[in-house]
Amino acid sequence: MRLLSIVAGGLLLLHAPVPACAQTVWDMATEYPQSAMPGLAMTAFAEHVAALTGGKVVVRPSFDATAGIRSADMLAAIAQGRVQAGDAFAGSLGAEDAIFALPSLPFLVTSIMDAHRLADLARPYIAAALHKRGQRLLYLTPWPPSGIWSKRLLRTAADLAGLSIRTYDKVSREVFARAGAKASSISFAEMMPLLTNGSINAVLSSGDGDIGRTLSKYLPYFTEITYSLPMSVASVNQAAFDRLTPELREAVDSAGRLTETESWVTLSSRLQQNYQRMRERGVTIDPAPAPALIAALHEGAAAARQEWCVRSGPACENILGAFKAGKP
Template identity: 70%
Template structure:
């Protein structure tokens, strides 16, 4: 028996144990790795690896290299083309009106406001995802959206000279109402439009602008604080349910930790973006002509009312809770 034990031990040394089975999730975003959604994916990937002991691996991809943009992300996850993904919430309005809430114009004006609204909206966003067979992982906050343009914006009439990339149906309506030629274009498709000259302005944050180097075409940025929108990271519910209990706990903990770190990152992101923009020759107008904001805000109230109609009974409790949360 002793001889058999020694032989068995020798065989184990020659033929190591089979590696632990590993589950892999593909998780794309249409945004660059250095934009906030990209930071979310890399942060989530790191925490999942740590908390699962390497049993679950996230394979992030950026810049829509997986061929999936925000508007098609929920369908891609539900259909099993990928296990998880990140999408800009405003691009999902056709799936459910609740996704347009975070990018309603001039509703939030600070990071504090944005955090309050995100906390209030979370159960509604999660419920909308659940109807599609998806589970909310975490929310990614964006810095304030402003206007990138070829020339400075001095008066409200300058808006009529813009052929501007907007990021959802609501922002398209607001800018069109102010006289601009506006079109909702995915972030992944924005640069080709700038190159061919079909647009001459972009609604985005300094974060998105840095990710795409918008300054190569648009050297002016008007700080209008149009909104502080959100992106939504989700996973196929059946895929999540198929995990062992300890891996589900790891995913949940990684999601919470990722979102906490993203909000902390947002607190310094604006100044970091502005420093990088100025280093690349961008002129930042932090006090644009009041008439410009007024021209846009005149349409903001109308689209907020329209959103309330589309969102049905969710509107009043959400907006009441948000207003009550403001100091």
């Protein structure tokens, strides 16, 4: 009987469930489509995290605001634990801290090289602003240059007065309002119903990825004004990050650095890819808008940059001073 008990015990051990490898799962949200630059970056980040942690950390992305979170509410959602991580359009976070409005200041950068340099100068300030809110910067995602999508070709500065335009943050709303347009700051997730019912007849956007497919159905003209090369910010709840082992934390940080590097490489050819898709959908691209139209927008842009400097304090001189001096 004793032998039978030993054998039976051994068989039970053989059939006992094997403990699964401990796994951390982070939900990560964005209001943008998977095909847009932030969506591509989130997909890549999830893949890099899985590879570099050996599957011990899993990032579950959600796109198109399916988690019910807009960019402006992303930091609060992460702090509250609705998601562990998220991507938000930086300009939409301007009410949280002035530093987030920096990348979308109008006519500050006109090239990818300058946008990259500005991002590097702003990074420690963005990271500090996130840290104050209990979050850690994962990576920054650049966007292609913003232009004006409209129902009609914009020929003169007076045409701006006929626009009911969706802008993407407080600064762009004020710039277009000063130029005579009826401007409203509207999140991408809330834009479509207004575009469909005709409440807006123009959109400030790059039209990146499938965003362009959507806009081209209603707005057949794109005026290339290179308003800004804005950015999105990806962050994670610091407490969730701190619960990882040191090795896993380094792997996640490495995944973020790799994701950002890849995004800048992608951006170098993204604009022409977007333009090709736009032309295929019948969009007329105006690469040389009337100087008077640009001048009207520049007037509001100068005031916007001045107001930003007042709000941002020392960051204005530290960042913009170094940027204008050509420092890396």
